[in-house]
Amino acid sequence: MSREKLRVAVVGLGKMGVLHASILNILPNVQLTALCDKSTVILKFSKRIFNRVHVVDDVEKLSALDIDVIYVTTPIFSHSLVAKNVYSREIARNLFIEKTLASSYDEAKEVCELAQAFGGVNMVGYMKRFAVTFRKAKNLLTQETLGEVSSFDAYAYSSDFLGSKKNSKTSASRGGALRDSGCHVVDLALWFFGDLQVDSAKLQSPTEKDSENSVYFRVKKPSGLEGKFSVSRCMENYRLPEMGLLVRGSKGIMRVNDDKVSLKLKGGKSSTWYRHDLNDNVFFWLGAPEYVREDEYFVKSVLENRSAEPSFYAASKVDYIIDQVRYRAGRNE
């Protein structure tokens, strides 16, 4: 990129859209240029609040604004549609899409193909990769501190829908527990261990299509590694969504979650690192440090014209796993 400041537009002004818009606005090499949403009320207020930013009601209207980067933060079901629109109308070549990339693997593949054809830098918002504890865990695995990894248990729990009487339209649009928070831990497992195959799966309380509240599934790799996932958005006492993994290796075990990494080696040595020990400060804190790191990294990748991870391709593997889980669960496998 030859520009000093990237011209960025955010499509979808829900809470994630506003969060990214705010972070982008403070990045020194970004000019928040446009915001896009369908809601009349949101548009009206956005025009009053953001007086130096174009506010539009249709993605196509961004094409006149010389946009370099688009952030897609609409509900999951519309991600692929917006992405197709952006690429086919050549509105921008660089896309960031909030997780999950699409609402099915087929849609995800289409978006990947378009991204491949049009070039540019692309990334999906699996921000847990930017949390200091999960980064530390990834480093320990890369350094083979645990030796040969044989198995893992992964979880993603929240109380978000505990006591929720019915599956609202919003609940359904979030795509169930798997797409809501489970996808983060699936992405982490793929990042840590590489490609995985679903072995068996069970969904609980699937009151609407693709809107399950709890999921259990097993995965494996040809190398023999086995993993178990437990995902629920109706757990008691999970005030904040929490995810983590327990990893077993030939040299010991490691536990990692949002708060800490603990290592217990067979020789008796054990260590624990909290966020406090892992340089968690950022130049500006909003939401969580990982959001800021994620946006900084993506913007830097675009400016330097180098690929960013998790790319659309890497993220499409999460959609593949989710589809496999639903397929296996549907067949009671």
Place this chain on the structure above:
Amino acid sequence: MSNERKKMLLVGDNPFHGISHLSQERARVRGDAMVYPEYAANLVMTSLENGADGFMFSVSEMTLSILRIICEMGGGRRLRLYAIVPYAFEYVRLATQIGTPGLIKKFAKQITVSRNVRAIAMGLKGVVRTDPVALLKTYLIYEISRIKSSAGKQANLDSVLLHEIITDMALALNLDWLFKSYMDFMLELQMKPGFNTRNFAYLVKKFGDWNLDLRETIIVTPFNKVGFQMNPSQIECEKALANLPEPNTIAISILAAGYLKPPEAINYIRTLTDLKGVAVGVSKEHHARETFKLLKENLV
């Protein structure tokens, strides 16, 4: 600045909401006792008896119940209140469940049901004229009235503080008019406008750029020995604190969410002579006694 200045000591409410920034697991293990407002009210009263001056809390059904019990116990008059709005966790959770439009509808219904005429009138104005400042005022009137009706007429509501998610988002978006409108409105109500932030150094700089008078405000922000949640760095936050025209800053997270023991945490806080006070959460009666006794001996 003198080391002799009395620092204000406040009880924080994080443990009452099941929050531990060290570990969510730790918050769960702490058990159910913390969810009983009677238990929490007793902890606040014990803290008051051992040196605390007041209570800093997010405005939620839980903390309003605590205030009602304290008021019944006769503790209201002694208590200085620092209220943080909105209780972001609850609003984010609702937005997750019912979406942002659903959240707006639910909130509008709450205000209507409250029969707070001033809030309803201001809210209507905000909607009809698409006026975000009028909506902010509506929200503040509604929350202040909830606090006052729970804490009793004798309560000393020193400050209403904007939650960090609002403060920091407004900072990032350069919304100087929002800060100014908020400050003017709070001063009109004869209360100190307050800001909870995790970007203390940046806030101080921006207020300087915008010519907003920091002496008129209360700032609540993390300060601790290990620099936890002090952005961009511990050094920058310390420099910003030293350059303030007068002490208006209340330190939170002084124990770095339980990572530090109180004596070592307090030794660091003692070096920050420009702080106005500290807020610390307690989860057990002996914690309340020991922590505030220690704070009083060392900081007051």
